[in-house]
Amino acid sequence: MRMLAFTFLMLATPVFAQGSGPTPAFANRQLPDPAKEAAATKLMHSLRCIQCQGQSIADSDAHMAGTMRAEVRQQIAAGQKPEAIRGWMIARYGEWVSFEPDMKGAGLLLWLSPLLVLIAGIWLARGLFRRGA
Amino acid sequence: MMAEAGLAALWLAAAMALLQLVGGMTLLRGGAGQLVPLIKPAAYVQGALCAFAFLALMWLFYVTDLSVLLVASNSHIDKPLIFKLAGTWGNHEGSMLLWVSVLSVSGAAIALLEKRIESRTLNATLAVQAFIALGFFAFLLFASNPFERLVPAPVEGNGLNPLLQDVGLAFHPPTLYFGYVGLSIAFSFAVGALLTNQVGPAFARAMRPWVLAAWIFLTIGITAGSYWAYYELGWGGWWFWDPVENASLLPWLAATALLHSVSVLATRNALRAWTIMLALVAFAMSMAGTFLVRSGILTSVHAFAVDPERGAFILALMLIYTSLAFVIFALRIGSVKQGEPFQLISREGGIVANNIFLSVILAVVLIGTLYPLAAEAMGDKISVGPPYFNKATAPIAVLLMLGLLIGPMLRWRRDDLKRLKYWFIGAAAIVLWSGIAVWKFAQDIGLFPLLGIALSLALAVAAWLPLRGRKLLRTPLPVFGMVIAHFGIAVSVFGMAAESGFSSETLTALAPGESAQVAGWQVKLDDVNPVVGDNWVAVEGQMHAVKNVNAFVLRPQSRQFFKPEMQTSEAALLTRWNGQLYAVIAQPDQEGDGRWQVRLWWKPFVSFIWYGGLLIAVGGIIALLGRMFRRAKKPAKDKWQTT
Numbered sequence: 117m118r119m120l121a122f123t124f125l126m127l128a129t130p131v132f133a134q135g136s137g138p139t140p141a142f143a144n145r146q147l148p149d150p151a152k153e154a155a156a157t158k159l160m161h162s163l164r165c166i167q168c169q170g171q172s173i174a175d176s177d178a179h180m181a182g183t184m185r186a187e188v189r190q191q192i193a194a195g196q197k198p199e200a201i202r203g204w205m206i207a208r209y210g211e212w213v214s215f216e217p218d219m220k221g222a223g224l225l226l227w228l229s230p231l232l233v234l235i236a237g238i239w240l241a242r243g244l245f246r247r248g249a
Numbered sequence: 250m251m252a253e254a255g256l257a258a259l260w261l262a263a264a265m266a267l268l269q270l271v272g273g274m275t276l277l278r279g280g281a282g283q284l285v286p287l288i289k290p291a292a293y294v295q296g297a298l299c300a301f302a303f304l305a306l307m308w309l310f311y312v313t314d315l316s317v318l319l320v321a322s323n324s325h326i327d328k329p330l331i332f333k334l335a336g337t338w339g340n341h342e343g344s345m346l347l348w349v350s351v352l353s354v355s356g357a358a359i360a361l362l363e364k365r366i367e368s369r370t371l372n373a374t375l376a377v378q379a380f381i382a383l384g385f386f387a388f389l390l391f392a393s394n395p396f397e398r399l400v401p402a403p404v405e406g407n408g409l410n411p412l413l414q415d416v417g418l419a420f421h422p423p424t425l426y427f428g429y430v431g432l433s434i435a436f437s438f439a440v441g442a443l444l445t446n447q448v449g450p451a452f453a454r455a456m457r458p459w460v461l462a463a464w465i466f467l468t469i470g471i472t473a474g475s476y477w478a479y480y481e482l483g484w485g486g487w488w489f490w491d492p493v494e495n496a497s498l499l500p501w502l503a504a505t506a507l508l509h510s511v512s513v514l515a516t517r518n519a520l521r522a523w524t525i526m527l528a529l530v531a532f533a534m535s536m537a538g539t540f541l542v543r544s545g546i547l548t549s550v551h552a553f554a555v556d557p558e559r560g561a562f563i564l565a566l567m568l569i570y571t572s573l574a575f576v577i578f579a580l581r582i583g584s585v586k587q588g589e590p591f592q593l594i595s596r597e598g599g600i601v602a603n604n605i606f607l608s609v610i611l612a613v614v615l616i617g618t619l620y621p622l623a624a625e626a627m628g629d630k631i632s633v634g635p636p637y638f639n640k641a642t643a644p645i646a647v648l649l650m651l652g653l654l655i656g657p658m659l660r661w662r663r664d665d666l667k668r669l670k671y672w673f674i675g676a677a678a679i680v681l682w683s684g685i686a687v688w689k690f691a692q693d694i695g696l697f698p699l700l701g702i703a704l705s706l707a708l709a710v711a712a713w714l715p716l717r718g719r720k721l722l723r724t725p726l727p728v729f730g731m732v733i734a735h736f737g738i739a740v741s742v743f744g745m746a747a748e749s750g751f752s753s754e755t756l757t758a759l760a761p762g763e764s765a766q767v768a769g770w771q772v773k774l775d776d777v778n779p780v781v782g783d784n785w786v787a788v789e790g791q792m793h794a795v796k797n798v799n800a801f802v803l804r805p806q807s808r809q810f811f812k813p814e815m816q817t818s819e820a821a822l823l824t825r826w827n828g829q830l831y832a833v834i835a836q837p838d839q840e841g842d843g844r845w846q847v848r849l850w851w852k853p854f855v856s857f858i859w860y861g862g863l864l865i866a867v868g869g870i871i872a873l874l875g876r877m878f879r880r881a882k883k884p885a886k887d888k889w890q891t892t
Contacts, residue, residue, distance in 0.1 A: 144835070144846050146756050154693075157754070162636040170491055172634065175484035177816075177835070215634025217620075222629060226620055230641045233612040237605040244523070244601060245593045 142189035143182030149193075156192040160185055162215045163205055172215060252317050252396040255305030258298040259346075259396075262353060263386035265295035266379040273376020276369065277444055288372045289360045295382070296357025303350040306395055307337045316402035319343065319395050325406040335419035338426075341559070342395035347423060348539075349385040351430045352378065355459075359434070365455045367447060374441030381433055384566040392562050417477055424470035425497055429535035431463025432500055435507065436532030439525045440574055443581045448521045453514035456528070458876055460511055464504040465869040471497050472862030483818030483833045485752070485850045487858060490638040495618045496538035502611040503531035506604045513600050517661055519588035520597065527604070529574045534611070536567035541618070592663040599656025606649045613641045643697045650704040650742065653735060654711045672714065679707040687750075694750040701746025708739035726875025734868025741861025747828075747854035758844035768851030770830055771795045772803070777834070777845055785810045787819070790834035790845065794823060805834045828853035 147153040160174035167180035174185070184205070191201045205213045217223035268291045272284035306319075310333050315321045323340045324333055338347040356378045363371055389395065438456040442448045474497065479487040488494065507527040513520045540563045591597040617633045624631045654676050658669055666673075684703040687694065712735035715728060753768035764773040776791045787808040794801050805821035823830040828851060835846040 144756055144758070144838075144848075146754070162634065164632050164634065170634075171489070175482065175486050175489070177483070177818075210630060212630045212632050215632050216636035217631050217633055222624055222627070223631070226616065226633065226637070227641070229616050230609055230613045230645065233609045234605070234645070237608055241601050241605055244520070245591070245598065 140183055140186035140190075142186040142193075144185075145189075147189050147193055152192050153189075155198055156189045159192070159198040159201060160188055163188070163202070164213050164215055166209050166213055251305050251309055252314070252398060255302045255309075256394070256396040258302040258305065259386065259390060262295045262298035262302065263383065263390065265291045265298065266353075266382045266386060269295070269376050269379035270383060273373055273379070276372050276376070285372060288375050292353075292356045292360040292375050292379075295379070296354045299350040299353035303337075303346055306343060306346060307334060309396075310334060310337045313406065315404070315406050316398055316400070318397040318399040320406065321399050321403050322407050327405070331416070332419065338423050339419060342389070342393045344422060344426060345385065345389055345393055346395050348426050348430060349382055349389060351427060352382050352385070352433060355430065355434050356382070363455055365451050366442075367445070367451075370441050370445045370447040370452065372441075373444045374437045377437040377440045377444075378434065381437065381570060384570070388559075388562050388566065392559060417473060421470060421473055421477065424466050424473070425538075428463045428465075428467035428470060428504070429500060429539060431459050431466065432504060432531045432535040434459045435463065435528050436570075436574070439528035440577060443525055443577055443585070446581075446584055448514075448525060448585045450515050450518050453511050453524065457508075457511050457515055458873060460504060460508050460528075460531075461869055461873045461876070464501070464508050465866050465873065467497065467501040467504055468862060468866040468869060471501055472859050472866065475862070476859045479855075480820050480822060481817070483820050483835075484848070485754075485820075485831050485852065487748070487855070490617075490635045492618050493542050495614050496541040499611060499614055499618075500531060500535040500538050502607050502614070503527065503534045506607040506611075507531050509600045509603050513597050514588070517589055517591070517597060519591055520601070521585050521588045522582050523601075523604070525578065525582070525585070529571065529578060530608075530611075532574070533567065533571040534615075536563070536570065537615075540564050540567055589662075591661070594659065594666055595663050596656070596659045596661045599652060599659050602652045603649065603656060606645050606652065609645050610642050610649075613645070614638065617641065639697075646742075647697070647700055647704065650708060650738075653738065654704070654707055657715045657731065657735065658711075672711075676707045676711060679710060680704060683707075691751065698746045698750030701742050702750070705739045705743035705746065709736060709743070712736035712739055726878065727872040730868045730870070730872025730875060732868070733871060734865045737861045737864025737866075737868055739861070740857050740864055741859075744854045744857025744859075744861060748852050748858065751853045752855075753851045755847075755849040757847055757849075758838040759847045760842065760844045763844075765847060765849060767830070767849040769796055770849075770851060772830075772832065772847075772849055774845070774847060780806065782808070788834065788845070790821075790832075790847070792821070792832060794830055794832075801830075803830070803832045805832045807834050807836070824856055829855050 147156060157174060161172050163173050163184065165171050165173045165176040165178055165181040165184065167178045168176050171181070173181040173188070187205075188201055191204070192198070196204075202214055202216075211217075217226055219227050268284070269288050272288040272291070275283075276285045276288075309317050309320050310324055311330075313320060313324055313326050313328075313333060315324075315326075319340060319342050320336075323343075324336045328336070336343070338344045356375055359371070359378075360375055366374075435456050438452060438459070442452040442456075471494075474494070475487050478489065478494075479485070507524065507530075510520050510524045510527055514524045540560060617638055620633050621631055655666075655669065655672075658672065680703045683706045684699060687699055687702050712732055715732055716724065719728070755765050755767040757765045759765060759774040761774055761776050764771055766772070772792055772794045774790055774792050778789050778791065780787045780789045785808045787806040789804055789806045792803040792805070794803055801823050803821035803823055806819040808817045808819060809815075810817070818833050818835065821832045823832075831850040831852060833848040835848065838844040838846055
């Protein structure tokens with residue numbers, strides 16, 4: 117896990133901190149309404165910081181992550197639904213930005229896989245009990 | 250000289266492994282192979298040569314022989330001695346040498362100590378191990394020679410990286426490697442037993458200590474790694490479902506399942522094919538873990554380990570070993586006799602349920618980790634992250650917890666749930682009472698945190714019930730080990746659920762003299778001072794936190810390193826019995842008004858996560874000691890072999 121720190125640290129260096137313009141207001145501030153902040157936090161944990169290597173925008177020091185956090189908080193404050201904001205992010209940065217794949221197409225198989233594996237496991241185990249029953 | 254001697258030892262060790270392998274093949278061909286008696290001595294010599302090669306590399310790091318490429322690029326004349334030594338395995342080549350050395354020394358130990366299984370099976374096991382070792386010898390000698398010379402030798406060496414000079418970091422990777430190697434030994438036993446038709450309790454008893462030891466190392470490695478990520482990354486998270494974290498979790502899940510099923514095989518002579526299958530999967534997962542970490546194939550925060558060529562080598566090794574093993578499994582499994590029968594409601598049945606649920610979690614983690622790769626191959630760039638893993642694994646984890654409330658109380662072979670009716674009432678009462686109490690306290694808590702708290706409280710009681718009615722002084726140590734490990738799960742799950750359900754967060758910017766609040770704590774930023782370290786400068790926030798009348802000083806730092814240039818957060822953690830206050834000071838606020846970004850969290854019972862992890866490992870250690878003592882006292886009699 118030491119590598120975790122490494123890349124994280126490298127991201128904090130100036131080379132990666134591109135576009136270090138002024139940080140938008142809500143990058144590092146919470147929304148005043150706790151319910152809205154909770155909704156924003158939940159959404160931020162499910163969006164990928166596209167400048168980083170696999171962190172969510174909720175746990176990244178990168179400038180880009182701050183900009184995206186601010187965007188999420190502003191849209192939530194404006195009354196936008198979280199799933200609509202996710203859609204907005206996907207339209208802008210591609211499917212890759214969402215850590216939670218859609219339950220359709222290829223994503224559907226992913227979401228069904230736990231159930232399918234569970235059924236397969238029970239089916240495999242079925243033979244073990246037969247003789248004892 | 251030393252480098253050449255080490256390299257020569259490696260080549261000779263590889264030759265010994267080849268001899269073992271050829272000996273094993275003549276054995277299986279059924280001929281009166283003259284090479285067979287050489288297998289054991291070859292294992293001793295291979296172990297000794299590998300140990301020598303590793304010590305030689307360590308000596309080169311100890312004297313900082315900069316004419317050796319590996320030393321020159323990973324060490325420095327000014328490094329403290331402990332980190333010079335730890336540098337031996339703190340790099341790719343050295344860690345692979347450690348891998349194969351542990352493998353070879355373990356092989357020698359098996360050859361010397363293992364008396365429970367037939368010599369034919371033992372020889373086959375050693376041959377399989379030699380086969381695995383050969384792949385890694387080839388990898389070392391052809392693609393990652395640790396003893397390569399560097400001409401001309403540099404004056405001081407490159408590796409004064411401050412971040413690698415951390416005791417935790419020095420010992421974390423080898424801990425996981427020991428776990429991986431232990432599972433490879435379990436794999437050798439499994440294939441050896443399969444090849445010689447000796448899948449039974451004796452084989453299970455011989456394999457069990459290795460599974461247990463591997464599992465203990467993996468448990469400690471994962472627990473320590475999680476705590477390290479928690480305090481070092483500065484955002485309060487303790488598990489990120491990062492591919493490299495998953496790479497350590499996959500073998501752990503497989504080892505946990507294997508540990509349970511091997512006990513059934515050892516005690517009850519049931520679940521034969523099942524156990525063999527799990528041993529193969531556990532080894533495949535540890536190879537996959539090594540591959541995921543070493544190749545950097547998956548986009549990961551650990552991606553600096555990117556090295557496609559070496560990754561391809563490990564991938565090839567993994568495919569060769571596992572596909573051969575599965576072919577042997579398919580060919581031989583027909584001849585493995587079905588084990589002793591048991592009913593659905595029995596200890597065996599409970600362990601089968603445990604195995605199924607653990608395997609489903611394993612499959613979810615594996616599929617989720619590899620899915621983006623498959624999608625990318627088909628032209629879609631998607632991410633699978635924490636929301637998916639949490640949602641997909643949490644329901645299965647609930648089933649596992651439910652099973653754990655009952656399984657350990659069941660009798661072998663067959664049992665009647667009516668016998669446990671008072672416990673069912675008790676468990677239901679604890680779950681309902683705590684569930685309602687928590688829900689009254691916080692209605693917006695999610696379903697899974699709520700279930701996690703309620704079930705972990707019930708498990709905290711249930712874990713001890715297998716001791717009921719036993720004379721404590723005459724209870725075997727492994728039973729205590731099981732009880733403690735299961736209690737550790739309750740502790741850890743309680744911490745996870747409390748942390749995810751009740752954490753409070755405050756993100757703000759403070760000028761010296763200003764305060765912020767989080768979960769009843771009043772945190773005042775008293776002062777911000779520059780601090781100078783060996784090769785870093787930092788801003789240190791001096792804060793004091795007050796709750797009720799207790800005041801505590803917190804000193805989080807934001808460090809800037811030179812050579813290489815990096816920035817790190819050193820979070821300040823204040824541990825109370827019921828949680829941790831986590832404080833971070835980050836950059837100056839952009840508005841230029843003399844404020845500093847400050848992040849504060851109150852994380853209730855978060856430290857229980859790691860205490861639980863340690864308890865689980867302690868349970869494993871007690872069980873392992875128990876197995877070793879018992880074996881020393883009386884050689885296990887095998888009632889099934891005589892019938």
